[in-house]
Amino acid sequence: MPETRILPKPFLALLAYNAVIWALLLAAIGWTIGGDPAYLAAIGVGGASLTAWTGWLAGQATGAEGAGAATPAPLPAPVPVVEAVNSYAVLDAVPAAILVVDHQRDILWANEGARALLSEVVLGRSLLGVLRHPPLIDALDQVLSGIAALDGIETPVGGDRLLIADLRRLGSDRVLIALRDDSAARRLEKLRSDFIANVSHELKTPIATLTGFIETLRGPAKGDQAAHERFLAIMQEQAGRMSRLVADLLSLSRIELNEHARPSGSTNLGEILGHVADALSLRAAERNMRIELPGDAAWREAGLVIGDDEELTQVFQNLIDNAVKYGRPGTSVVVGAARITDPVEIKTHLPAARRAKAMVAVSVTDQGEGIAREHLPRLTERFYRVDAARSRDMGGTGLGLAIVKHIVNRHRGSLEIDSTPGQGSCFTVYLPVEEPTGKLRAAS
Numbered sequence: 001m002p003e004t005r006i007l008p009k010p011f012l013a014l015l016a017y018n019a020v021i022w023a024l025l026l027a028a029i030g031w032t033i034g035g036d037p038a039y040l041a042a043i044g045v046g047g048a049s050l051t052a053w054t055g056w057l058a059g060q061a062t063g064a065e066g067a068g069a070a071t072p073a074p075l076p077a078p079v080p081v082v083e084a085v086n087s088y089a090v091l092d093a094v095p096a097a098i099l100v101v102d103h104q105r106d107i108l109w110a111n112e113g114a115r116a117l118l119s120e121v122v123l124g125r126s127l128l129g130v131l132r133h134p135p136l137i138d139a140l141d142q143v144l145s146g147i148a149a150l151d152g153i154e155t156p157v158g159g160d161r162l163l164i165a166d167l168r169r170l171g172s173d174r175v176l177i178a179l180r181d182d183s184a185a186r187r188l189e190k191l192r193s194d195f196i197a198n199v200s201h202e203l204k205t206p207i208a209t210l211t212g213f214i215e216t217l218r219g220p221a222k223g224d225q226a227a228h229e230r231f232l233a234i235m236q237e238q239a240g241r242m243s244r245l246v247a248d249l250l251s252l253s254r255i256e257l258n259e260h261a262r263p264s265g266s267t268n269l270g271e272i273l274g275h276v277a278d279a280l281s282l283r284a285a286e287r288n289m290r291i292e293l294p295g296d297a298a299w300r301e302a303g304l305v306i307g308d309d310e311e312l313t314q315v316f317q318n319l320i321d322n323a324v325k326y327g328r329p330g331t332s333v334v335v336g337a338a339r340i341t342d343p344v345e346i347k348t349h350l351p352a353a354r355r356a357k358a359m360v361a362v363s364v365t366d367q368g369e370g371i372a373r374e375h376l377p378r379l380t381e382r383f384y385r386v387d388a389a390r391s392r393d394m395g396g397t398g399l400g401l402a403i404v405k406h407i408v409n410r411h412r413g414s415l416e417i418d419s420t421p422g423q424g425s426c427f428t429v430y431l432p433v434e435e436p437t438g439k440l441r442a443a444s
Helices: 009-033 037-069 081-086 089-093 112-118 134-144 183-218 225-257 269-286 296-302 309-326 343-349 373-378 388-393 400-410 439-443
Strands: 097-102 107-110 149-157 161-170 174-181 290-292 332-340 359-365 414-420 424-432
Touching: 097 112, 107 112, 112 174, 134 149, 134 161, 134 174, 161 183, 183 225, 225 400, 269 290, 269 309, 269 332, 269 359, 309 332, 309 359, 309 400, 309 424, 332 343, 343 359, 373 414, 400 414, 400 424
Parallel strands: 290 332
Antiparallel strands: 097 107, 097 174, 149 161, 161 174, 332 359, 359 424, 414 424
16 A cells, blocks of 8 residues: 655644635735635635645755765775785886886886897896896895985996996885896997097098108208108108098098988999999009909899989999909909899898889909908998008098998998908999889889
8 A cells, every 4th residue: 555644743833824824914905905805815725735835845855855965875995005006007108128126136027118128038037137237236235225216227238238227116125127228329439439539540640740741841851852752742642641531531421411311313323333444444454453344235234223323433433442452463353233123132132122123233343362251240330441551551541331331321222242361352232223113213
């Protein structure tokens, strides 16, 4: 059965009071204006009842809302502090190598950067087994003992890598170690210092020679005409040596500045090699040598290449000039050319020219003393010489092959060196061939 609701006593009292007040008020109004007092009194009782009912219902609704507000929805339970401390997932987004180590020197956590840098599974291992460097272990112990942070701990890895470690304490028993690879920056700094030292050394000898001869000409040989002629010839040679060194340095600097921008024009290597051979023919004749070029048919097959005329002229001038210098007198310098369309060979020799459909290989071969294999990887370094005294005597600056390498890199080509001691050396330059549609030119 439906529940019977009994009206409360305060409501009944309110209803009676309202009815009496409204009945008396409307009866007085009816008596004054001439209306029926009984009729108006009945209306007053009905209005009073409706007003009271409305007020009671509104009170019930307000009470229900108050009761609902008194019991708010439960809030989600807070994340435990231990769970927040143990979560390091956010560090995976940090572009540095991060390790978290406990008081026993065990690696509790490693982000993706650390795993990539160390190239091994490090989680759960002891730091001693991953980075065996006593200064780093000492720094870890100091931070665990109470020091808040230590920065700049140099940590060698292998024979040619250097990591820099920064340590921060996490609570009382954990340490965060941030690692960064500083190998490239240190290598660049070493190259810079070596470059300055080499330039200073290369300039020191001709400057000292010029200074000594000037003092001699102004002193003991002041009136000796024969000494003047001899000394002035030597001074001219040393001045020319310095001039060539400065010119090569400026050329190398200009090439490195534009190395990122590939040339957009096309050039004919046959014409370039013809001009270079003509320019060096007199020097070759002095040593009873000949420069042999490939026939016209080979160049027609090779086609045009993407490149800069002036820079490619410098490449082959340096290579053929070296072949004339270091080849045996009476032998030939052989220049070969071939067009290659095999995709595997193109990908192998031209990794930077991804759209190349063909390439041309130009080789310069001499019949000299050859070069030992251990020297080959360093031949394109600045100022590197297999025989420094012989190179200087022949007027070399030690920058020729470095210039060749950077020009070839700018052309998205490659340089390969092969040599057999006692037989001679072969330098091969691989360059992309221009397609008839001009796609390579547009891509550049």
